[in-house]
Amino acid sequence: MAAAAQVVKRARAKRSSNTLSGLLFCLPALVGLAALTVYPVAASLYYSFCNYSVLKPPMWIGTGNYERLATDELFFRSLWNTVYFAALAVPIGIVVAFLLALLLNVKVRGMTVYRTTFYVPSIVPMVASAVLWIWLFNPQSGAVNAILRHVPGVANPPGWLSDPAWAKPTIVLWSVWGVGNTVVIFLAGLQGVPKDLYEAAEVDGASAWQKVRAITVPYMSPYVLFALVMGLIGSFQFFTPAMVMTNGTGGPADSTMFYALNLFHRAFSDFKMGYACAMAWVLFVLVVLATIAVFKSSARFVYYESGEGGAA
């Protein structure tokens, strides 16, 4: 009895000394959590109910900022632009990345060279690639239209970034150029698909397309879900290329005024900090809702090896 009590006591002492060293090791994260997340999140929520220009202390105005958002045309414009961008860039990016990964997974000569070619654009500094895009897609003297003019049937190539109807698709193309990251993730996933499944399918006389549909796609679905969620979160925060390509104007005709760009201007051009915080919270809620929606619907298309459905 006494011995058992001693063991418990010692274990308890051990645990509490563990707690101390655990806390000490995690100190940077605890400070970071408090200073970079908990406080700013709380302050941001508070500011979102205030009139605040930094120079004067925040003044409580209740839901005033949110009410003004409801009638702010630019707010809805930027929201629409962002949804439009996400709806194009995320699926196209995933399809292109999947296709490239499938091609790379065929053991052909020069695979590493191709992989590098597809990956490298994704590490080009965003500012540099945004600046490059301005000139590449220059309607008169850019390379893209130079090539397009040689394509039969294209007499008048688009004005790209100078045309309100084409500006967003141009930026979508920019984002597709940077899918290399997703290609590498998909490729790693493809290499984990059990090979005997394909062999079995072949014995049964399945075509290449049937194999992709019935084996590759289900096995890859968790990776696709990951890319989908990351892509969604990323596009709601999309900022740098839009800022650089348009000199921050979000033009032409507000066609590239994305949500995060609009928010940045409200905060740091107009110094409407409270208003910007209200926008940030609307963004936050939308991102969370979109993520939940994706996870909920993912139960239908995501396959997990253990056999359970995708209850995430």
Next chain:
Amino acid sequence: MTDESQAVPRPLWQRVLTQAMLVFFSAVFIMPFLWLMTSSVKTDAQIFKTPPEWLPLMPVTVDADGVQLPVYRAPNGERFAVVERDKETSQATVRSVLADGSVGAVATREFYGLEAERRFGLNWRNYPEGLRFIKFGRQLTNTLIICISSAIGCVLSCSLVSYGLARIDWRGRKWLFYAILATMMIPPQVTMVPLFVVWAKLHMVNTYWPLILPSFLAPGFFVFLLRQFFLSIPQDLTDAAKLEGCGELGIYWRIVLPLSKPALATVGLFAFLGAWNDYLGPLIYLSDERMYTLSLGIASFSSQYGSFPGMLMAVSTVMTVPIIMLFFFTQRTFIQGITLTGMKG
């Protein structure tokens, strides 16, 4: 789709088709780079040409008594060195260029109809001029200060925290880990304004602290990555050290860190790259031009002097090439890092 080529070789048409598609997509992905690099050695006049030209061409000049004069060609094939040109009357003072390359007597003729003669040549001047223009030396130093500090900060703080989360059994570690994961879900826009206000109140706007210090407070993404790695280190190794009286700090420093070099390299590399590419952070916190990073410098160059695309392409190349070189030297670290973080699918 699999490595079945050893068993049954793929039909030839399939292999050819795959190669063809890969070549096509590679060409599409490489084209922007080609444009960037060729434009960086073109003259601005050439970049503005419609339709655009792929090969960098330089105007041909001829030496006329110690002065370099541009050479023009008349429709009949005669070549002239243009000494002076009166834009109002469209008359030009020219010297004919003889077959042996020397110049003849001075004459006056109609300028209209003359075409500048150009041949393949690289306009390297964009580089020194562009770099001087954006004060490259200073901006590179500024960028490196932030990049290196961030890399050190992330490796140090994230490895400590990940050790605390993965290798020490204490109450609340799970809770803390979930909290760190949750921070990754919060859009930076939510915390952007209050953080700016805090730094402004501390009078630290226009210093590098707002860009560096957060790296020392264990960014969640890298904690996630390192914790995964630390969990995979066998428990026996650290238990043995503990029996010999080694403390947690000793185990962290002498066993776990040396075993985790590849993962630490990934964290350092990604943190460095993140800081190198960061634009929003410097944009918010750095207003003094002498403090600018390369991202900020190039973006402001682009918005203010859009009519010097040659120099702009040159400085963009200079900002991009080191990153690509870094990638070639550390490919394994890169690929491992991406798959480590992407695997959680």
